[in-house]
Structure formats: C-alpha cells, structure tokens
Amino acid sequence: MTLRVAVIQFPGSNDDRDAVWSLKALGADASLVWHAQSELPAGTAAVVLPGGFSYGDYLRSGAIARFAPVMEAVRAFAAGGGLVLGICNGFQILCEADLLPGVLRPNASLSFVCRDVELRVERADTPFTSRCQEGQRLVIPVKHHDGAWFAPPDLVTQLEERGQILLRYEDNPNGAVADVAAVTNEGGNVMGLMPHPEHAVDPLLGSGDGALILASLLDAARERESAAVVGA
C-alpha cells in the first residue's frame, strides 16, 4: 500500500507541485489538498506544508494562512501524533500557528537569498532525519526573504536541551538565531525548515540530499501506519 501524503495548497503556494513531484518520486501517493478543505483526505499518513507566499505573505509571513480552514485539520492531525513537515512558507505558517516554536523574521541582509546552503545534521534519531548521520553535512537550496528564525534566548536554550533543533546552517544565510535551519515541536512529530528538500531530490539538479529528509519522513509515516495496523 502506498503512503498517502497531503500537500496543502494555499493561495500563493508555489512549491506545492515540486513537493508532490518529489514525494511521488520517492514512492508516496502525494496529492494536493486545497486550503479551504476542512478535512484531510481519509488515510492521510503525513502532511506537508509547502513553500510559497500564502495569502501574499501580508501582515507577516504565514500569519494569515494559519487561519485557513484546513489548518484546524492539520492541528488535530498533529495533536494525534501525525507527522507534519513545513517547508519555508510552511515553516512560517507552523510557527505562526504555534505548532512550532519561534518565528521567522526578514533576513538580516534584507535581501532575498537563493542558493545552495550547507546544513549540519544535529540529530539523526528523528522521523525527519533518520536517513542521515549525526554530524552529516547536507547541501539543500534556500530561497527566501523571511528566513531568520528567532526565539528568545531562554527558549533557544530550552530547545537545545530538549534536542528540538535538528539542522543548523554551516554558513548562516539569513541571520537565524543560533544558526537554526530546522526545529521540531516538543513531541517531535512536527518539523519546519527553511531549506527546500523538495528541490534537491535529483542529483541532476545539484544535490540529492533533500531526498534524505523526505524519505525519512516517509519511513516514519510508514512505520506509524504499520504500528496502527498492528495496534488495531
């Protein structure tokens, strides 16, 4: 049975099709789910919030998208332990929705950054990094204007102690606090990252390292599904 992955499409999403394409290339049954839906398709095993400029990024990136009808369903899915991955704008939305700690601010340089960056894997024992090695360097592109992750110092310390920071920039492209490129929620089932793994699944495009993140997610979703079957 193929894994059903819901890629949420907001007005202004623009990496939604790439997300679907790469998840399909990795063997998942990925499809777009319109933001106005109030439910996720039956049998959804994982949810991806793609990159883009949802609702024009008006007010603050992700601030309006968090109120989209589908977000209630995503919230419930996450509360039940479901795996949720937010990429770029998806990360911003998850932070604004309080499903992830911190907030994404305009890049310190005020420039749009669009290039490959090197990331250091801080933990490999998570649903989003299990195909990586701890300390491994991944090359995955970023393309954003509001990618400077921020959290107050005491929150950063807390996240570090709990191991919620999964990826850090080797050469910080946006001014993110503590070089944070990816964080998870306390439960470890929701992750957001600014780099775009869906743009790095084929070495022909420069790097295949993004596939490690997406394939980790699919592995974890598959494990969850089989555990649920056994449990039933």
Place this chain on the structure above:
Amino acid sequence: MRATVLVRPKEGILDPQGQAVEQSLRKLGFAVADARIGRVVDVEVEASSADEARKQVDEMCRQLLANPLVESYEVEVHE
C-alpha cells in the same frame, strides 16, 4: 468607532529595515541615532463604547495583528 493599532518590533529585536532607513537618513545629513520600523493598522469597529472597542481591538492584536514573540502593540481608540 475608529481605532489605530501601532505595532512595533520589540526592543532588542533586530530590525534590518530600521537599520537601512537609519543609514539612509544619515547619508542625507540627519543626525539619527536609531530608527525602528513598525506598522500602523487603522480599523473601524462596531462597538457601543470606547472600552468595548478597545477590548475588541486588543483581541485582534493578540490573535493576528502582532506576534508577541517579536512585536509589541499599542491601541488608540478615537471617540
């Protein structure tokens, strides 16, 4: 009733826009020590009193208009 919301980056929060504007002002010859950039939101609310309007707008700020991690806000109600 009309209300004005002023949203500001909290003290200590990096404000690259403000920095860029500060530098431009200095280049123009102004003796500027600091510039911070926030946002103004004017709203027209249906409320029977200024207090009620303030309460509503305060709730708007909490739910949407400001992110408490990095922004502070002030509400001004025009009677």
